[in-house]
Amino acid sequence: MRVMGVDPGLTRCGVGxxxxxxxxxxELIAVGVVRTGADDPLPDRLVALEAGLEHWLDTVRPEAVAVERVFSQHNTQTVIGTAQASGVAILCAARRGLPVSLYTPSEAKAAICGSGTADKAQVGSMVTRLLRLKEMPKPADAADALALAICHVWRGGNQQRLASALAKATRGRAR
Amino acid sequence: MRVMGVDPGLTRCGVGxxxxxxxxxxELIAVGVVRTGADDPLPDRLVALEAGLEHWLDTVRPEAVAVERVFSQHNTQTVIGTAQASGVAILCAARRGLPVSLYTPSEAKAAICGSGTADKAQVGSMVTRLLRLKEMPKPADAADALALAICHVWRGGNQQRLASALAKATRGRAR
Structure with a gap:
């Protein structure tokens, strides 16, 4: 499964x-960030973000996209911009017909580090080890995007295994 | 000036x-709402909203778009969805090269009703009177979208008059 993770943001949108x-x-396919100018007007930033994400989707050609779920209890100064960026990311993937899954930061951390309260350094360290990279992906938004993609591979895989096991068990009972 | 106002939302996005x-x-050009299914997955809703707004922009052909600014102190249950909808609305307008202005609810109310704390009924009543309509546009989201468009016409006009008056005064002083 080829999965692209997106850690939404206006200044730095992590993609992995x-x-x-x-x-x-x-295996790592690619990792980086889409940046938009902090001093640019919001409409210009959203247009630039869409163009950047479209370029990533064209290049990576994922089968599924995992986006971090935004909560309003986050930093209220930036939460609206982050939510707008996440809306653009979800839109770009969904209108290509790609399945989009949303994961909370805790879900991604728990999948990668075994704890939903793991810190950024732990997430970066586990991403580096799991993908056998020479150094930790930077900035943290890029590592977080990879964590979301890995979370989706594992949870997607597990969900599929669970579904097929359940289907098998149901067929067994039906005989 | 042809102005389209957008009161962003996922369930009902007001357009006027x-x-x-x-x-x-x-003069009224058109008023209505773009609706998306409350039970549909978020990615599908954002795709449907984009398609609906694109249709409105194609039909109305505005010269400028006014979108309500979303704040995080709003109802926190829905603010993320509202912010995502506003992001899509701003994106749709901006990538056509249209100027996008953001107004707070208070700014729109103050422009239309003379008070930033006017209630929904007052806004609806003033919109109805200003556009010489037979009845109040419904739902309230549609009336709010018209209020944003009217606010932009008046403030845009005033800003232009102010700018030209200032330019004239500066030229006068320079002589």
Whole structure:
């Protein structure tokens, strides 16, 4: 499964793509950020973000996209901009017909580090190890995007295994 | 000036367009709402909202778009969805090269009703009177979108008059 993760933001929108499936080592496809100018007007920033994400989707050609879920209890100064950026990211993926999954930061951390309260350094360290990278992806938004993509590979894989196990069990009972 | 106002929302996104300039009676072009299914997945809703707004922009052909500014102190349950909808609205207008202005609810109310704390009924009543409509536009989101468009016509007009008066005064002093 080729998955692109997006850690939405206006100043730095983290993007990271991996290929993998449960039980097989993950491979990095690409990682980076889409940046927009902090002093630019909001409409220009959203247009630039859309163009940047479209370029990533064209390049990475993912089968699924995982986007971090935005909560309003986050920093209220920036939460509206982050929500707008997430809306653009979800839109770009969904109108291509790609399945979009939303994960909370805790879900991504728990999937990668075993704890929903792991800090940025732990997430970066685990992403680096899981993808066998020489150094930690920077900035943290880029590492977070990879964590979302990995979370989706594993949870997607597990969900599929669970679904097929359940289907098998149901067929067994039906016989 | 042909202005389209947008009161962003996922369930009901108000859209209303007027033509006018300062000192001349306003004319209604069109008013309505773009609706998306409350039970539909968020990615589908954002795609449907984009398609709906694109259709409005194609039909109305505005010269400028006025969008309500979203604040995080609003109802926190829905503020993220409202912010995502506003992001899509701003994006749709901006990537056509249209100027996008953001107004707070208080700014729109003050422009239309003379008070930033006017209630929904007052806004609806003034919109109805200013556009010489037979009945109040419904739902309230549609009336709010018209209020934003009218606010932009008047403030845009005033800003232009102020700018030209200032330019004239500066030229006068320079002589």
């Amino acid at each position: 793509a991996v290929v993998g499936r449960t039980g097989v080592p993950l | 367009a007027v033509v006018g300039r300062t000192g001349v009676p306003l």
